[in-house]
Amino acid sequence: MSEKETSLPSKYNPQDVEKGRYQFWLKGKFFEATGNPNKEPFTIVIPPPNVTGRLHLGHAWDTTMQDTVARMKRMQGYDVLWLPGMDHAGIATQAVVEAKLKEEGKNRYDLGREKFLEKVWEWKEEYATFIRSQWEKLGLGLDYTRERFTMDDGLSEAVREVFVRLYEKGLIYRGEYIINWDPQTKTALSDIEVIYEEVQGKFYHMHYPIKDSDVTIDIATTRPETMLGDTAVAVHPDDERYKHLIGKKVILPIVGREIEIIADDYVDQEFGSGAVKITPAHDPNDFEIGNRHNLERVLVMNEDGTMNKNAGKYEGLDRFECRKQIVKDLQDEGVLFHIEDHVHQVGHSERSGAVVEPYLSTQWFVNMQPLADRAIELQKDEDKKVNFVPERFEQTYMHWMENIRDWCISRQLWWGHRIPAWYHKETQEVYVGREAPEDIENWEQDEDVLDTWFSSALWPFSTMGWPDEEAEDFKRYFPTDVLVTGYDIIFFWVARMIFQSKEFTGQRPFKDVLIHGLIRDAEGRKMSKSLGNGVDPMDVIDKYGADSLRFFLLTGSTPGQDLRFHWERVESTWNFANKVWNASRFALMNMDGFTYEDIDLSGDLLLADKWILTRLNETIKMVTYNTNKYEFGEAGRYLYNFIWDELCDWYIEMAKLPLYGDNEEKKKTTRSVLAYVFDQTMRMLHPFMPFITEEIWQKLPHEGVSITVAQWPEVREEFHDEQAAKEMERLVSIIKSVRNIRAEVDTPMSKEITLLIQAKNDEIVEELTNERAYLERFCNPSELVIATEMDVPEKAMSAVVTGAEIFLPLEGLIDFDKEIERLEKELEKWTKEVDRVQKKLANKGFVTKAPKKIVEEEKRKEKDYLEKQANVRERLQELKG
RNA sequence: GAUUCCGUAGCUCAGCUGGGAGAGCGCCACCUUGACAGGGUGGAGGUCGUUGGUUCGAGCCCAAUCGGAAUCACCA
Numbered sequence: 001m002s003e004k005e006t007s008l009p010s011k012y013n014p015q016d017v018e019k020g021r022y023q024f025w026l027k028g029k030f031f032e033a034t035g036n037p038n039k040e041p042f043t044i045v046i047p048p049p050n051v052t053g054r055l056h057l058g059h060a061w062d063t064t065m066q067d068t069v070a071r072m073k074r075m076q077g078y079d080v081l082w083l084p085g086m087d088h089a090g091i092a093t094q095a096v097v098e099a100k101l102k103e104e105g106k107n108r109y110d111l112g113r114e115k116f117l118e119k120v121w122e123w124k125e126e127y128a129t130f131i132r133s134q135w136e137k138l139g140l141g142l143d144y145t146r147e148r149f150t151m152d153d154g155l156s157e158a159v160r161e162v163f164v165r166l167y168e169k170g171l172i173y174r175g176e177y178i179i180n181w182d183p184q185t186k187t188a189l190s191d192i193e194v195i196y197e198e199v200q201g202k203f204y205h206m207h208y209p210i211k212d213s214d215v216t217i218d219i220a221t222t223r224p225e226t227m228l229g230d231t232a233v234a235v236h237p238d239d240e241r242y243k244h245l246i247g248k249k250v251i252l253p254i255v256g257r258e259i260e261i262i263a264d265d266y267v268d269q270e271f272g273s274g275a276v277k278i279t280p281a282h283d284p285n286d287f288e289i290g291n292r293h294n295l296e297r298v299l300v301m302n303e304d305g306t307m308n309k310n311a312g313k314y315e316g317l318d319r320f321e322c323r324k325q326i327v328k329d330l331q332d333e334g335v336l337f338h339i340e341d342h343v344h345q346v347g348h349s350e351r352s353g354a355v356v357e358p359y360l361s362t363q364w365f366v367n368m369q370p371l372a373d374r375a376i377e378l379q380k381d382e383d384k385k386v387n388f389v390p391e392r393f394e395q396t397y398m399h400w401m402e403n404i405r406d407w408c409i410s411r412q413l414w415w416g417h418r419i420p421a422w423y424h425k426e427t428q429e430v431y432v433g434r435e436a437p438e439d440i441e442n443w444e445q446d447e448d449v450l451d452t453w454f455s456s457a458l459w460p461f462s463t464m465g466w467p468d469e470e471a472e473d474f475k476r477y478f479p480t481d482v483l484v485t486g487y488d489i490i491f492f493w494v495a496r497m498i499f500q501s502k503e504f505t506g507q508r509p510f511k512d513v514l515i516h517g518l519i520r521d522a523e524g525r526k527m528s529k530s531l532g533n534g535v536d537p538m539d540v541i542d543k544y545g546a547d548s549l550r551f552f553l554l555t556g557s558t559p560g561q562d563l564r565f566h567w568e569r570v571e572s573t574w575n576f577a578n579k580v581w582n583a584s585r586f587a588l589m590n591m592d593g594f595t596y597e598d599i600d601l602s603g604d605l606l607l608a609d610k611w612i613l614t615r616l617n618e619t620i621k622m623v624t625y626n627t628n629k630y631e632f633g634e635a636g637r638y639l640y641n642f643i644w645d646e647l648c649d650w651y652i653e654m655a656k657l658p659l660y661g662d663n664e665e666k667k668k669t670t671r672s673v674l675a676y677v678f679d680q681t682m683r684m685l686h687p688f689m690p691f692i693t694e695e696i697w698q699k700l701p702h703e704g705v706s707i708t709v710a711q712w713p714e715v716r717e718e719f720h721d722e723q724a725a726k727e728m729e730r731l732v733s734i735i736k737s738v739r740n741i742r743a744e745v746d747t748p749m750s751k752e753i754t755l756l757i758q759a760k761n762d763e764i765v766e767e768l769t770n771e772r773a774y775l776e777r778f779c780n781p782s783e784l785v786i787a788t789e790m791d792v793p794e795k796a797m798s799a800v801v802t803g804a805e806i807f808l809p810l811e812g813l814i815d816f817d818k819e820i821e822r823l824e825k826e827l828e829k830w831t832k833e834v835d836r837v838q839k840k841l842a843n844k845g846f847v848t849k850a851p852k853k854i855v856e857e858e859k860r861k862e863k864d865y866l867e868k869q870a871n872v873r874e875r876l877q878e879l880k881g
Numbered sequence: 882g883a884u885u886c887c888g889u890a891g892c893u894c895a896g897c898u899g900g901g902a903g904a905g906c907g908c909c910a911c912c913u914u915g916a917c918a919g920g921g922u923g924g925a926g927g928u929c930g931u932u933g934g935u936u937c938g939a940g941c942c943c944a945a946u947c948g949g950a951a952u953c954a955c956c957a
Contacts (some may be wrong), residue, residue, distance in 0.1 A: 010917075196953095220957065267957085278957090285957080286957085345954095396952070491953095517886095560886080561894095562886095569906075581916085582916040586917085634895080640905095649921085653914095656915090739922060740923070746911080840938085843938085845938085846900095846937040849937050854938095
């Protein structure tokens, strides 16, 4: 083994530790899937971030969880493929590039389609580089040899393949329907891209005059400007109030158009006046009614939300300006007779925030029902279904699938996968195909592109070479093992991946899907640009290091819950990292020249050694178990407690005894245990804090080139020592009691005291005598007596532990009244415990029905408590007497 | 209207498919012990929202109820 630097600076500095480490990993190709046939594959595909900008804390959280799983699996010997990539994010990306153009006083039409797309590609390259550098800072073990982009050739081929196949099966169709129109970005949206918000609006009540009569019919609306497109008034067929009017004509005010009063079951007699204006071109329900009654569809708006020529004198006005005008005019004409406040839900575009307009338009749709049915069916097979973690999200998913609506997939954008449909210039014939038609000069391709999510839905298999089903990666790494994402995109993405995967590969896209929540600010608000409360993960890393950020994210919440960001909590994880650092520093300081080959655990182990190895076993068990269940918080807590409380506070303190002593044999054993425990601990901590653990591990006696490919710790039964655990417990109780009494009488550790330990039997005397050195180190006695029988001085403080009583003769320091008071409290405590246990044991139901193990445990406790109670009582009587 | 989540120490949250209430931060007292003063030791602080039920036993299961949040669907 070559000579190496074994010392560490006294302060943990994440910048120094993390610098260059990622390059070392990449150079070693530790993150590249090997394809090794002797290893079992384990696959994760990254949820591709949008190429619109910086990664936020949500990405950091999401990817850290994936990295943690991937790193553990890699160490466990799997051939791990964690595939990186990015999403072209149609609307979002086009919007930012257009915004940039606007700054230059241009728009996309000035450039033209081709030039504009060149600009977007430039933007994409810039941000892809930026995103990769952020992944690097987070320490993500990604296989860059397989990085993908949703608009790569291969992925685009997959998109066309899926489109064509669905079209050929009749599952994709084109038609004129009411869709959600965003007048700002001038594109159609799918239903889930519309966010409904409660808005304080108005409810306008109007009289529509009935032709050839002096009566009117009252109707109400929240969007009075749409009345320009009314082509009927509908009432319920059974409504006694209106039955006689059915078939009569109404003169549409302002417009003067004659429209019919029709009867339709859809109308709710109870709501409003029971009569509804019907605008088939601007309302989905009215559209349906219009179809049933063969009504004319009158579109009154342009694509940008201004009124068109059908609006007559209102032509050119913005829809909201038109509303104001028309309200005024209707009032003047006496048609509009009442306006009331009305709170209702108004749809807004997820991307632009604009009020969405229900709008008649020709678009492409996916006929969802058959696909959804198959996805629902999939969940019925326990071995083939997608396992949601936490389980409850499966219900959310299923509910959506069971109430599925057709998916509008065309978008009036330029950035994205252009729809593979061509229209014959003369015959208007439609051609859908993987390639353009041969006599291309006679055809025109559809101008529109596909919804971004159409390509993301194929991500788990399009990235692996599909539609080539013989592609090696596809055969080996698909289906993937786990997908990690937030609950906010279950519908957008998770659900769509599942039905597309089922349809095209016949399989689930991933075995597990781990759903996490949202990151919020310290007050619990969503982080958003408008609030300006966002925290840049790179700022956190600059301040506290990636390891601290990661550990905070992993341990900050439980699966499915939201996570609040608190700087103080990141700081406290930094403290933990610093603790790990300094404990390792101590270990290294005592390991000069010690090599991995020198580790020898076969010698005589001291109590502390046996105990820490037992605790290590337990920790390995719990960390592995919980990480496998994606319970990173629990796993992290086991690591934290083991390292801080057991390893640092007890083991290291106890190890100082042999390390600072002159028994070379014992020193070597302790060094072995230290080296072994630190090695194993660093490995376990590595998926959580990759940088610091690699740094320390490299300096520890170790074997292998990188901790990233070191073997994951295994429980070693030969190290499990129940007896040592018990003895350690007694020892710790004694030490803590002494500390307590010292605190009570204000006697710091530096002052020596006399310590008398009266053990219950000879075995315990022997046991404690063996551990005498520890007692001396931790209690600092001038005199230490351990015996079964002894003259107990009257003037002494005392305490009881299991199997022994301790006395500290502290003449002059003791306030006897206070000591009696303290012991009485103690007695009360044990009496209470005894009562509780005895009551439990006297309960026949408990003894007969509770598991044996529990009953035995209670019996053992009863014995222990009775003994302690008796000892305290006796002592109290002595003092009083 | 349907569904879901949350309510536990001053604050932020854990609590492992029911078996004696935990952590971090904050607070109080003490400690310059040779890895760490961003440390150590000791301590205070909780009717586990409320009420019922199931059970030998409930923070955990069931029902109801109060309060907070989210998602979906909505009547013009």
